[in-house]
Every structure is written in structure tokens, then in C-alpha cells.
Amino acid sequence: MRFIDEAKIKVKAGNGGRGCVSFRREKYIPRGGPDGGDGGKGGDVIIRATSAKHTLLDFKYRQHFTAKNGGHGEGNKRTGANGEDLVINVPLGTIVRDASTGEIIADLTEDGQTVIVAKGGLGGKGNARFATPVDKAPRYAQPGLPGEEKDLILELKLIADVGIVGLPNVGKSTFLSRISAARPKIADYPFTTLAPHLGVVSFNDEDDLVFADIPGILEGAHNGVGMGVRFLRHIERTSILFHIIDISQITKEAAWNNYKILNKELSLYDENLAKKPQVVGIGKIDIPETKDKLPAVIDFFGKEGIRVFPFSAITGEGVDLVLREILSKFKELKSQRRRYE
Numbered sequence: 001m002r003f004i005d006e007a008k009i010k011v012k013a014g015n016g017g018r019g020c021v022s023f024r025r026e027k028y029i030p031r032g033g034p035d036g037g038d039g040g041k042g043g044d045v046i047i048r049a050t051s052a053k054h055t056l057l058d059f060k061y062r063q064h065f066t067a068k069n070g071g072h073g074e075g076n077k078r079t080g081a082n083g084e085d086l087v088i089n090v091p092l093g094t095i096v097r098d099a100s101t102g103e104i105i106a107d108l109t110e111d112g113q114t115v116i117v118a119k120g121g122l123g124g125k126g127n128a129r130f131a132t133p134v135d136k137a138p139r140y141a142q143p144g145l146p147g148e149e150k151d152l153i154l155e156l157k158l159i160a161d162v163g164i165v166g167l168p169n170v171g172k173s174t175f176l177s178r179i180s181a182a183r184p185k186i187a188d189y190p191f192t193t194l195a196p197h198l199g200v201v202s203f204n205d206e207d208d209l210v211f212a213d214i215p216g217i218l219e220g221a222h223n224g225v226g227m228g229v230r231f232l233r234h235i236e237r238t239s240i241l242f243h244i245i246d247i248s249q250i251t252k253e254a255a256w257n258n259y260k261i262l263n264k265e266l267s268l269y270d271e272n273l274a275k276k277p278q279v280v281g282i283g284k285i286d287i288p289e290t291k292d293k294l295p296a297v298i299d300f301f302g303k304e305g306i307r308v309f310p311f312s313a314i315t316g317e318g319v320d321l322v323l324r325e326i327l328s329k330f331k332e333l334k335s336q337r338r339r340y341e
Contacts, residue, residue, distance in 0.1 A: 005156040007059035014042025014067040014083035016121035016144025022075035039123030040070030042147040043083035049108035053091040073126040093159040099151035121145035160212035163238035170246040171283040174313040252300040286312040
């Protein structure tokens with residue numbers, strides 16, 4: 001499935017039905033008077049979040065959405081039927097913006113959460129509404145009001161507890177496939193992952209955490225280098241970051257530099273991203289080159305106040321320790337939030 005995380009659509013609510021001009025005509029009642037009914041209300045356009053969708057791909061092929069018009073009024077004071085609302089389903093984490101102003105209309109983060117983005121027009125009043133002692137037989141009625149029409153931008157930000165980050169080809173997808181049932185594409189060349197993937201990890205039937213594999217972030221990503229900005233936005237909703245570093249081909253100084261590069265990109269995009277709790281992992285310890293450099297790297301990072309967790313997503317060595325540390329930080333963060341609520 002192609003991953004689409006931004007779309008522009010046009011929505012049009014239904015028009016209100018027009019009021020009716022009618023007069024009561026029955027045998028033996030020569031002057032029955034006006035009995036034109038009102039028009040029905042036009043349908044609203046509603047956007048609803050659902051866990052059944054994970055991408056905005058549908059909106060690549062359809063950009064125009066129109067709700068039903070209200071029915072016209074009829075004689076005998078019969079009101080026209082209301083137009084049926086149009087419900088547009090989007091993934092959890094979708095932000096709805098007004099395309100003309102950039103204003104956020106809604107941030108849909110809960111399953112079933114809805115927002116009316118365009119209101120249907122009211123139906124016009126029939127001539128029965130305008131009868132007065134002065135004008136007992138009005139021959140006019142109101143037209144229905146037009147429904148609202150808007151251009152909208154839909155922007156998806158994935159909802160996950162843990163964001164797996166790192167430079168390209170450090171083993172993020174392999175780690176996700178090791179700990180969950182997610183099966184992202186994996187190969188031995190950079191930029192295998194071109195879209196975020198989600199996986200769920202269960203801890204002793206007590207806690208379930210959603211992990212998001214964020215595609216590799218390059219230096220300059222905050223300015224759009226590579227696919228930077230599109231990838232960075234998916235980190236915003238995560239609670240914890242698991243930062244993976246590959247030292248198999250680089251020195252301990254270069255590993256530290258890579259660590260700083262990624263955190264700098266997070267900070268330049270949004271300073272709050274760099275403040276998120278992080279667990280730092282050294283991957284690929286099944287490779288001899290990594291094993292040989294590991295003690296020096298652990299010591300170097302330790303002197304900078306950073307504890308690193310070595311692991312191999314291939315053999316599973318160290319993975320349980322990484323997961324325990326992530327769960328511990330998540331519980332600590334959740335406890336802090338409760339104290340402030």
C-alpha cells in the first residue's frame with residue numbers, strides 16, 4: 001500500500017430546498033389559504049477519524065465531495081426531506097486545515113471523533129409562513145440557502161508511543177520486524193524505508209506500545225532535504241524516541257557526531273522533539289566490526305552522560321534489555337503526566 005500523508009480536497013455541503021408556493025384547494029372550501037411547506041436542510045459534510053484507515057491514499061483519486069441537497073417544500077404544509085450528511089473517513093492523527101487561511105479546523109486523534117467541516121444550507125420557508133392579516137394569500141416563498149463550500153488540507157501525523165529514529169540504513173526496520181508483527185521492506189542499501197510503519201509490542205499482557213519506524217533522517221531534513229519534513233512530522237505525536245546508531249563502519253567520534261546531527265535536526269524542526277525522552281541503541285552487534293568498537297563507544301557516550309544499549313535485531317541479543325528500558329521510560333513519563341493532571 002502506498003503511504004500518502006497529505007491531501008487537498010474540496011467539500012461542498014448540500015443546498016437547502018426551496019419553500020413551496022401552494023394554496024389549499026378542497027371541495028366546499030373555496031378560500032383554503034396558503035399551505036406551501038418549507039424546504040429541507042442541506043446535508044453537512046462531516047470528517048470522521050477511524051482506526052480502520054492508515055493512509056490518505058483514497059484522496060489521491062478523489063478530491064471533490066458533495067453532500068445531498070435538501071428536498072423542496074410541498075403543498076399541504078409538507079416540509080422537504082433533509083439532505084443526507086456526507087461522512088468522510090480519515091485515519092487517526094489527521095489534522096484538518098482550511099486551505100485558504102491555514103487555520104486548523106480539527107485535530108482528529110480518537111476513533112470515531114468527528115467534525116463538521118461544511119454546514120448544509122437551511123431550507124427556504126413556504127408561503128404558509130408569510131400569511132398575515134394584511135396579506136392572507138402570499139404568492140412568494142424563500143429559496144433555500146446554499147451549503148458551505150471549502151478547500152481543505154488533510155495532514156496525517158502518525159500516533160505512536162515510540163518513534164524509532166536514526167540516520168538511513170541503521171537497522172530501524174529490522175528492529176521493528178524483530179519486536180512486532182510488522183513486516184517493512186528490508187534490504188542492505190540506504191532508504192529502503194520510504195514511508196513510516198507501525199508495529200505493536202505487548203509487554204506481559206499489561207502494556208501495549210505502538211512503535212513507529214520513521215524513515216531515515218538526513219542532515220538538513222528540517223529544511224526539506226530528502227523527505228525530511230514529511231518524516232519529521234510523524235515524530236511529533238510520539239512519547240519516546242528510540243535512537244539507533246550504526247557504528248560498524250565509523251569511529252566513536254563519528255558515532256557521536258551522527259547522534260548530534262539527528263538531535264539537531266529534531267530541534268531545528270521543533271525544539272520540543274529534541275526534549276522527548278530518548279533511549280539510545282547501538283545496533284548490529286552481531287557484526288564483528290561493531291563488537292570490536294563497542295567498548296570504546298560505550299565509554300565515549302558514557303563520558304557525555306549518555307547510556308547506550310547494544311543489541312542485534314538479527315540474533316535478538318540485547319533486544320529485551322532495550323524494550324525494558326523503553327517501557328520503564330514510558331511508565332515514568334506516564335506517571336509524571338498524571339501528577340500534573
